[in-house]
Amino acid sequence: MMTLHRSLRDERVWSFALVAPALLTVGLLFIYPLGFSAVSAFSAEEEGGWTFANFIKAFDLYSNDILFTVVIVSLSTVLIGVFAIAIGGYLTLGENLYAVAILKWLYRWPLFIPFIVAAQLMRTFLAKNGLMNNLIVGSGLLEPLQTQSFLDWRGIVITFVWKQTPFVALLVAGAMASLDRSMIESARNLGAGRLRILIEIILPQVRPTIVVALILSFVVMMSVLSVPIMINAQTPTMLTVDMAFRINAYGDYGVANALGFISYLMTGVVAWIYLRHGVRQGGSP
């Protein structure tokens, strides 16, 4: 009895020892900073005690940027969804084997490029005298004077979509490829065209994967600093830029943390959708 007791206790000690590094990492690197920044967002810096002052200031100065961030990230998410479904759909239903092979090889490239490099690429591509306009002028479609720079909100959206579409397409195409092929053939057999098969047969079945991939993309885009800073050097801009500015220019951690908390609420909403989705799928998000 004693031995059994001891071995159970030993086992408990060992299991705690095994999960301890993971717990410490989560605690020190995630829970503590998150809690600290939440507390700091609600603290009055000089007089001490709890306050909404940081939030009031954040909304006063940056409500346009909050809206801008929501619109940019939401628009990008929608476009990423559309392109990823188009790529996945073509990879699954495309009949030209060469085109499918080329697309399969090509579409993943942006996955391996960091955001900051992607932003730099887009700066040279989208500028008024950048590669895109040079190509358009060279092909005679526009006069040099008619060209315009895309280095504004459109540039951010283009960069986000270009960078994140492969990630979503990778997951979505994988889910589509794992569907029973005969489900597609049975629809073809009854006379359904490819677009109809994509929308009515394939999409409803891979919807959970699409939702999850888009939510992950949404959260990633919310946290990117390099792209808005490098592409959109004007206002309104994204919240990450404002946070960096509050800290670097004023050492104002209170407002920066309030902005961080607002970002957290936005991602919290999509995380809630993600979890709700997971529960509906039988607890396996």
Added chain:
Amino acid sequence: MAGESLTVDGVKVSYGDVQVLAGVSIDVAPGEFIALLGSSGCGKTTLLRAISGFVPVDAGRVLVADRDVTNAPPDKRGMAMVFQSYALWPHMTAAQNIGYGLRLRKVARGELNRRVEETMSLLGLDGLGDRLVTQLSGGQRQRVALGRALAVEPRTLLLDEPLSNLDARIRQTVRHEIKALQQQLQITAIHVTHDREEAMVMADRIVILDRGEIAQIGTPEDVYNRPRSSFVAAFMGADNVIPLTAKRDNGGLHVSASDDHADAVLSIADGDEGANLIGSGDGELTAHFRSEAARLIDINERPEGSLVLFGTVTQTSYPGGIYRYTIDVGDRHFLVDDLKKLGVGDAVGICLPAKSLHLYSANPTTSS
């Protein structure tokens, strides 16, 4: 809806360098039920997919009612297919699955609902229309898959091993149901299966495929009683083989005695009365027989018109009702059932009446 004739004319299909169909030709009459039978990899599913338009053919033609559909897309051939996995759409209800083809044909809502209900009651699926297909049993799913194909009133129904996922008891019932339905609707049906009994029970004619070629086409009685080759005989259950040496004359086939068997004079006839002989009958032959046609007799007995093999009982078992014996004849083993009780080591004769034998000349080119 009445069935249409179907002609497969010299169809060849390859996957890369591997030729799967080496020039297959079949003529199917309107309303006929054809079973494509063969072992795995013989090309039967590929042939069905070539007929349905899912596999492009390298050579040859597919004609539906004399109309060339070789290059037509799958939905322009008047055919509907039932898939082995059923391929039902899990996000749709049973009724939505069945009505999908009608919706594509822009059938008005009222008419669509009426036809879906009609199809469901035809298949005994009343009251299950609102259920997701994932909530249905295997047998019910199979019916929904059949209903989805039948709802569009195809002239030809293609069935790709649709019963292989059902348990044995349900399979027996569904076989008869499909056959009855096909006769009632008078549609042409092509059914792929590797189950011999299923093909025999359901089909008007059976096409036996072997390595991408047709080994034999015929009615169930034909392929069972008069297999044209050693392969077909073995495939149709006559898989016990013994070599013989014989000479043929007007009196019949004179089989010479050997260590394994006695001499015998066997009648050769078409149909049930004599042995099924393919080839000249002179020289070396391969004899095929089914275990159930064999009878155990005293080793010294010589019944007229029968071949007697000399055997020794090496194993006995009692599966119920009869005894099952493993009998060694030379270095071959045969399983024979008999009512008599015998012991291991007993010498027995295996009596094979002429009509139970399928004989193939070792050199079939000398066929008379």
